[in-house]
Amino acid sequence: MSFKPIPSDNLHLSEPKTPLYSSKIAARAISCIGYNFDHTSQFFIQNSIAENSRRAYLSDLREFEKAGFSIPAAPEAVAQYLAESASSLRVATLVRRLASLSKAHEARGLPNPTRSPLVRATLRGIKRTYGCAQRQAKPLCRDDLLQVLDATGDSRKDLRDRALLLVGFAGALRRSELVAINIDDLEHVRQGIVLHLPHSKTDQEGEGQKIGIPYGRGRWCPVAALHDWLQTSAIDAGAIFRPLDRAGRVASVRLSRDAVSLIVRHRVETAGLDPSGYSGHSLRAGLATSASQVGVPTWKIRAQTRHASDAMLARYVRDGALFSQNAAAALL
Numbered sequence: 001m002s003f004k005p006i007p008s009d010n011l012h013l014s015e016p017k018t019p020l021y022s023s024k025i026a027a028r029a030i031s032c033i034g035y036n037f038d039h040t041s042q043f044f045i046q047n048s049i050a051e052n053s054r055r056a057y058l059s060d061l062r063e064f065e066k067a068g069f070s071i072p073a074a075p076e077a078v079a080q081y082l083a084e085s086a087s088s089l090r091v092a093t094l095v096r097r098l099a100s101l102s103k104a105h106e107a108r109g110l111p112n113p114t115r116s117p118l119v120r121a122t123l124r125g126i127k128r129t130y131g132c133a134q135r136q137a138k139p140l141c142r143d144d145l146l147q148v149l150d151a152t153g154d155s156r157k158d159l160r161d162r163a164l165l166l167v168g169f170a171g172a173l174r175r176s177e178l179v180a181i182n183i184d185d186l187e188h189v190r191q192g193i194v195l196h197l198p199h200s201k202t203d204q205e206g207e208g209q210k211i212g213i214p215y216g217r218g219r220w221c222p223v224a225a226l227h228d229w230l231q232t233s234a235i236d237a238g239a240i241f242r243p244l245d246r247a248g249r250v251a252s253v254r255l256s257r258d259a260v261s262l263i264v265r266h267r268v269e270t271a272g273l274d275p276s277g278y279s280g281h282s283l284r285a286g287l288a289t290s291a292s293q294v295g296v297p298t299w300k301i302r303a304q305t306r307h308a309s310d311a312m313l314a315r316y317v318r319d320g321a322l323f324s325q326n327a328a329a330a331l332l
Contacts, residue, residue, distance in 0.1 A: 060100035071104050075116035082119070086126045094126065136315065138277030139285035140264065141293070145169055149220045151271035156232050156248040161263050163229035164241055166222035168260070168283035171195055171211045172305040175260040175280030181240045183230075191215065192223045209306060288316035 061071070067084065069077050078101060082094055089097075102114040113119060140148070149165065152158040168178045177197055187194040192214040215223050230240070239254030260280035269275040284305065291301045298310055298317055307313040 056096060057100045057103060060097045061104060064097065064101065071101070072108070072110045073101065073105075073113050075113040075118045078113045078116075078119050079122040082122045082126060086130060091127055091130060094123065098123070137279040137281035137285050139289040139316070140165075140169070140268070140278060140282040141286045142290040144268075144271075144273060145286060146218070146220065147273065148267050148271040152267070156250075157244050159225070159229045159232050160241065160244065161267055162220075163222070163225040164255075164260070164263060165267065165283065166216075166220060166225045167195075167213060168280075169287050170213050170216075170222040172284045172287040173211075174284060175257045178260055178280075178283075179239070179241055179255045179257055183235065183237050183240060186226075186240075193226070211304065211306075285316055288313060292317040 064071075064073075064081065067081055069081055073081075078098070082098075085094060085097075098114045098119070102112055105112045105114070145165065149162060152162050164178065167173070167181075168175075171177075180197075181195065185196045185198070187196065192212060195211040195213055197209045197211065213222050213226075215221055226240075230236075233242070233250045235242070235250065238252075241255045242253060243251040243255060243259070245251070257280060260283075261278075264280055264282055265275040265278050268278050288301055288305050291304075292298070298313060301317070302310065302313050305313060305316075
């Protein structure tokens with residue numbers, strides 16, 4: 001697949017100006033649970049679930065209804081839905097649909113059909129038939145990242161993208177975390193920058209997390225790249241990463257999560273690499289994989305990536321260590 005150069009940013013590269021969950025949609029989401037709440041209760045119930053999770057639940061329930069089913073659903077209906085969807089949806093998607101159906105039934109106090117032996121057996125059969133390996137983003141590892149950065153220029157857009165790539169890589173940031181960074185989240189210290197994340201996927205309670213973005217020792221430094229972008233953009237408040245128009249003017253809104261993926265693939269292709277498999281997650285995966293390749297202990301990698309456990313980090317470490325002390329290398 002070929003990704004053509006983006007001459008200028010456009011509206012879909014910025015976050016929507018209205019909330020993803022309007023009061024109307026939120027009310028419908030609450031009402032589907034089957035209870036009546038006052039506005040204060042609705043607010044806290046809505047915020048008990050992460051925004052991305054709420055969006056996924058609503059989408060899954062809509063797809064279930066579009067397929068001709070409804071809630072409450074019997075185990076036979078859920079098993080039929082799985083069987084009819086098995087050839088068109090990935091196993092991971094089906095598993096998520098089941099989680100959404102489970103949440104919807106339990107919230108209403110209804111018997112949970114997803115726990116039935118029939119539904120579980122149907123899912124096991126689908127996994128055995130189609131396999132359940134998850135499609136993972138291709139990591140943008142250190143050497144390839146340097147090649148990508150070497151292909152950037154000196155325009156305002158180049159400065160923005162360079163800062164985005166370096167900060168995203170050094171901080172092992174999810175794309176939602178990357179575009180959510182504000183000026184107030186930065187703390188300049190002697191060793192580099194402390195990035196304060198008010199919310200993240202593994203911090204659903206909003207306690208906040210700190211990430212160290214160190215000065216680079218090579219030709220590309222994330223701290224210097226971020227400084228150059230902020231200086232040329234004259235951003236002194238609010239979102240750090242924003243769209244640009246054709247004239248290079250900086251928008252007042254922040255980039256969207258999808259924009260991160262587009263920028264990564266565009267910059268990878270511009271550097272002469274095949275963009276297939278790369279996405280916004282490639283920066284985070286690239287840091288974890290590259291760190292494991294040079295022998296950084298897993299507990300130190302996890303401190304940067306903020307994975308909940310070594311098991312969650314293992315796939316990156318395993319891929320990064322495929323050729324480290326490889327048994328075949330000693331024989332061939």
